[in-house]
Structures are given as structure tokens and as C-alpha cells.
Amino acid sequence: MWRRADAGASCERARSPERGRTVSVIDLGGGVSWVHESFPETNGHIHVSVYLVDAPEGAILMDSGSFHHRQRLADRIHDATAGRGIGAIILSHSDYPHSGNIPAFRRDWGDFEIIASCGDPDLQGLPYARRTKIGDVTEVLGRRFVVLDPPLADRNHTTWVYDEASRTLFVADGFGALHAPGACDVDWGRLPEEGRAEGVHEFHAQTLPWLRYADPNRVMGALHAMLERHPPAWIAPIHGPPIAEADVDRYMADLSDALTRIAASCGSSE
Amino acid sequence: MPTETPAPTARTEAGWRRDVWPGIHWIQELGGHRAGIARAVLESGADWYKPGNELYVPQNAYLLTGERTLLWDTLSPASGHILLPALEELLGERPLDYLALSHPDVPHAGNTMQVLRRYPDCQLVAPAAGETHALYHLDDAMKVGPEDEIDLGGLRVRFPEATFLDAAIHTWMSEETTRTLFTVDWMGFPHQSGESLRRTDEIATVVDVGRLEEFHSRVMFWFQYVHPHKVTAATDALAVQFAGYGLAPAHGLPIPGADAAPYYERMNEVVRRVAAGGRGGVL
Numbered sequence: 001m002w003r004r005a006d007a008g009a010s011c012e013r014a015r016s017p018e019r020g021r022t023v024s025v026i027d028l029g030g031g032v033s034w035v036h037e038s039f040p041e042t043n044g045h046i047h048v049s050v051y052l053v054d055a056p057e058g059a060i061l062m063d064s065g066s067f068h069h070r071q072r073l074a075d076r077i078h079d080a081t082a083g084r085g086i087g088a089i090i091l092s093h094s095d096y097p098h099s100g101n102i103p104a105f106r107r108d109w110g111d112f113e114i115i116a117s118c119g120d121p122d123l124q125g126l127p128y129a130r131r132t133k134i135g136d137v138t139e140v141l142g143r144r145f146v147v148l149d150p151p152l153a154d155r156n157h158t159t160w161v162y163d164e165a166s167r168t169l170f171v172a173d174g175f176g177a178l179h180a181p182g183a184c185d186v187d188w189g190r191l192p193e194e195g196r197a198e199g200v201h202e203f204h205a206q207t208l209p210w211l212r213y214a215d216p217n218r219v220m221g222a223l224h225a226m227l228e229r230h231p232p233a234w235i236a237p238i239h240g241p242p243i244a245e246a247d248v249d250r251y252m253a254d255l256s257d258a259l260t261r262i263a264a265s266c267g268s269s270e
Numbered sequence: 271m272p273t274e275t276p277a278p279t280a281r282t283e284a285g286w287r288r289d290v291w292p293g294i295h296w297i298q299e300l301g302g303h304r305a306g307i308a309r310a311v312l313e314s315g316a317d318w319y320k321p322g323n324e325l326y327v328p329q330n331a332y333l334l335t336g337e338r339t340l341l342w343d344t345l346s347p348a349s350g351h352i353l354l355p356a357l358e359e360l361l362g363e364r365p366l367d368y369l370a371l372s373h374p375d376v377p378h379a380g381n382t383m384q385v386l387r388r389y390p391d392c393q394l395v396a397p398a399a400g401e402t403h404a405l406y407h408l409d410d411a412m413k414v415g416p417e418d419e420i421d422l423g424g425l426r427v428r429f430p431e432a433t434f435l436d437a438a439i440h441t442w443m444s445e446e447t448t449r450t451l452f453t454v455d456w457m458g459f460p461h462q463s464g465e466s467l468r469r470t471d472e473i474a475t476v477v478d479v480g481r482l483e484e485f486h487s488r489v490m491f492w493f494q495y496v497h498p499h500k501v502t503a504a505t506d507a508l509a510v511q512f513a514g515y516g517l518a519p520a521h522g523l524p525i526p527g528a529d530a531a532p533y534y535e536r537m538n539e540v541v542r543r544v545a546a547g548g549r550g551g552v553l
Contacts, residue, residue: 039402041401067405094376095376095437096376096405097402100405119488120553122301122348123347123380124347124377125346125348125380154438155375155437156436156490156552156553157552206438209436210435210436210492213492213501215496215497222495263497
């Protein structure tokens with residue numbers, strides 16, 4: 001794994017190795033763009049990213065990112081939307097690295113709509129949110145999203161959403177992976193192979209502590225069933241690089257190995 | 271035995287507080303009536319819930335007052351107007367020395383900044399576990415883990431590992447003088463009108479497996495993916511480690527130490543049920 005001395009290197013000026021210039025947002029196709037930000041941890045960098053989705057009636061932001069990256073996110077969203085800003089946020093869950101910029105962005109761009117899944121928006125500090133439920137098919141700014149029950153999540157009110165138009169599956173805290181410093185702006189399939197699987201393990205071991213008790217077959221079974229019902233062109237995590245359709249099988253194999261290792265750290269499965 | 275004696279409560283606008291054990295003061299945010307859970311309870315045939323009653327899944331904060339003072343969690347952002355007056359009433363002229371957060375989840379930490387503004391000399395205490403403290407404004411907090419103890423003068427708090435948790439930055443807390451374990455999201459359960467700010471030994475209804483399941487099948491949704499025996503082994507270990515301790519959850523009513531032992535086995539049955547039947551919904 002990558003050591004802290006390296007991990008301390010900043011991703012703030014991440015450059016595309018192919019294009020040699022500072023990358024603002026990365027187009028995934030279908031009107032979906034990845035606005036990546038990373039944070040240094042002990043064993044690598046962790047993404048704390050957001051996604052922009054073009055909808056007929058405006059731009060939708062998937063989560064709001066962390067206050068830690070607020071100004072850079074705001075600047076890049078401003079640029080990407082030609083100054084119009086965002087018209088709605090779909091919030092996966094009200095955890096601060098996901099929801100921390102909502103008040104500031106509402107000051108910047110007005111009282112845009114918040115779509116959130118929590119059972120009681122008041123308790124989550126989102127009294128103005130439109131509530132969605134698992135199983136809903138909801139329209140936001142003219143674009144349809146399916147609201148899904150996430151097999152990999154920390155907070156109980158987390159939801160994933162599937163964008164039917166682009167076949168992008170937005171997965172919040174699921175499908176994450178740590179990455180090496182300097183590889184902050186490449187998708188998962190283009191990460192250096194050395195350390196890539198370990199990045200999947202490291203992320204899940206530290207971020208979803210309940211996995212120590214999990215039956216990997218149950219978790220993987222639920223994920224495979226979801227991917228079959230909602231086949232993704234991209235899987236779009238907040239805490240990892242996007243995973244292209246061609247790389248999903250490899251990611252799932254690495255994830256299965258990671259879950260098996262994590263579960264083995266907490267006694268026998270017999 | 272249940273008692274009809276009114277609990278020593280003091281209302282602070284929409285919120286409530288009381289002394290629950292010596293030196294431990296309980297501040298409760300009820301939230302709204304949970305109609306969906308009430309329907310589920312009625313459909314389950316449970317006999318503890320009276321139709322027509324309001325049903326609550328509360329948030330609890332606890333103020334510990336020895337020679338020094340410590341607040342454990344801060345309720346949700348909807349209840350700053352409950353928490354701060356309660357603190358001012360309980361503390362009077364005394365300072366708040368420590369604000370300890372179980373985890374930076376909105377319904378637990380939602381008034382952190384308001385409390386720190388009101389008590390600017392207060393030391394913020396956060397779990398040592400986890401890697402991303404800076405993303406939660408916790409990088410400058412005093413970090414605590416299982417090896418740490420804070421002596422409040424007359425009360426002593428420790429920070430055992432959170433056995434059942436959602437996020438990585440997380441701790442439980444114990445108070446060793448009264449032998450109380452603060453279990454955060456674990457061991458929560460709904461209550462109804464007339465039971466707010468009562469301990470379990472002061473209510474007339476039973477906190478059975480089904481009642482615990484209503485909460486945990488939502489909040490600990492991940493029980494549906496576990497090997498149940500791994501969870502029950504961890505629960506059994508807690509029952510031994512904290513035998514005789516009272517339980518002070520963040521989303522239920524406190525359970526006296528003399529009554530706590532059967533709750534561990536009830537929780538084991540909850541895990542088996544959720545693993546077999548899936549999650550109950552979202553809270």
C-alpha cells in the first residue's frame with residue numbers, strides 16, 4: 001500500500017496524464033460528469049467527490065461534497081454550468097462529507113430542490129428536503145431516477161439511485177476504493193494494477209465497520225441482483241473512482257475477496 | 271415493578287430532561303409521531319402499543335455532572351432550542367467542561383457548534399477511531415479510545431470500542447461509578463405517549479424482542495447481511511464485560527443494571543430475525 005509520506009501529496013491540482021492540463025470535471029457520457037476531489041489518508045487517498053447530471057430543466061448535483069473542498073467544488077460547478085449553478089441536489093444520505101455544502105450552495109445558487117431519503121428530514125437538518133423512499137421512481141428537473149436499497153452503506157437512510165437515461169448507478173459509500181497519490185482523476189479500471197485490489201479492501205475495512213460480521217455471499221448476492229436489474233454503464237461512487245461497465249466484473253471479484261478477508265478478521269463463518 | 275409515580279421531569283419548551291441516575295441527567299428529543307412504525311407495530315400484533323397513542327423514536331443526550339461536567343451527544347439540529355435551555359438550567363453558573371460525541375451523525379452531533387459557541391472553553395472530545403476527522407471538523411478535538419479515561423471528579427468515563435456501529439468514527443462510553451454503558455445506536459426502541467423520560471423500570475409495558483426489532487431492523491439494516499452467530503458472539507461478550515451495568519441508549523429508554531441481562535439475549539433473537547427476514551424499513 002501507499003505510505004503516508006506519499007499520501008500527503010495534494011490532489012488539489014490533479015492533472016490528467018493524457019491531456020497534461022488541470023482537469024475540472026470529467027465527462028462520463030450521457031450527461032453525467034465526475035467532479036473529483038480527494039483527501040489524504042494513512043494508506044492512500046480517498047475520493048470525496050460529486051457528480052453533475054445534465055437534466056432538461058437544469059443541473060443536478062449528486063451529493064454536495066465536503067466543506068473541506070467547498071470553494072474548489074463551487075468554482076468548478078460554476079464553470080461546468082456556465083455560471084448557472086445547480087437546480088437540484090439528490091442527496092444519498094445526510095453524512096457531513098456528502099451533505100456539508102448544502103447550506104453554502106443554497107446561498108450561492110438559491111433555494112434549489114433537495115431530494116433526500118431520510119425518514120425524518122427535520123432530524124437530519126434538512127427540513128426543506130423532498131423526501132424519497134426506497135423503491136420510488138422519481139423525476140428531478142425532468143430526468144428519471146430509480147431509488148434503490150443499498151447493500152453497502154453506513155447510515156440506515158442511505159439510498160442509491162439509478163439514472164435510467166445514462167445507465168449510471170450512483171452508489172454513495174458503496175464501491176469505494178483508495179487510490180495512490182497522483183491517480184486522483186482516472187477511473188478505477190485505469191488505476192495502476194499494483195495496489196488496486198488492496199485499495200478496495202482498505203476502503204471497505206475502514207469505512208463500513210459492520211462488514212466484519214457480514215456473510216460475503218449475502219452481500220455479493222444482493223449486489224449481483226441489483227446489477228442484473230439495473231445494468232450500469234458506469235458505477236459512480238463518492239469515495240472511489242467511477243467504474244466503467246467493462247471493469248465491473250473485475251471490481252466485483254476484488255470486492256468479493258475484500259469482503260472475505262474482512263469477515264475472516266472477525267472469527268469463523270462456521 | 272412498574273411505578274405510577276411521575277418521573278422527576280422538567281419541561282424546556284418542546285423538550286424534556288430529568289435526572290436518571292446520580293450525576294447523570296437525561297435530555298430527550300422526541301421528534302414527531304412515527305406513524306409508519308406505529309402501523310407496523312399494530313400489524314405485528316404487538317400488545318405493548320395502544321392504538322391512537324403517539325409513537326416516538328427519541329434522541330437522547332446525557333449530561334454528566336461530577337466536579338467537572340461532560341455532555342454526551344447533542345440531539346438533532348431540530349432541537350437546539352431544547353438542548354441549550356436544558357443545559358443552562360442544569361449547569362447554572364457551572365461551565366461545561368467536555369462535549370463528547372459518540373459519532374458525527376447529524377441526529378447525535380447536530381448542535382455541536384451551538385454548544386461550543388455557548389460554552390467556548392469546553393473541550394470537544396471525539397472518537398479516535400477512523401481516518402477522516404478533518405471532514406467532520408474533528409481534527410482539533412481530543413481523541414479518545416478504549417485506553418482512555420476522563421476523571422470528572424466523582425464520575426469516571428471510559429470509551430470502550432463501539433461493538434455495533436454504522437460509521438468508522440465512533441465510540442461508546444461507560445461511566446464507572448454508576449456502572450452505566452452508553453450504547454449509542456444499539457439497544458434503541460420506540461416508546462409511546464406517557465413513557466417519555468421514563469426508565470424501563472418505570473413503564474407498564476414490556477420491551478420485548480419485537481419492540482427492539484422495530485428499531486434495529488431499520489437502523490441496523492445490515493443485520494440482514496450478517497452471519498448471526500458472529501453478532502451474537504459479540505453480544506454475549508458484551509453481556510459478560512458489562513454485567514450489571516445499566517444501559518443508556520441514544521434512541522430508547524435507559525435500562526437499569528439489575529434488569530439489563532435479558533436484553534442481551536433479546537438482541538440475539540433480533541439479529542436472528544432480521545438476518546432471516548430482512549430489514550424493516552428506514553428510520
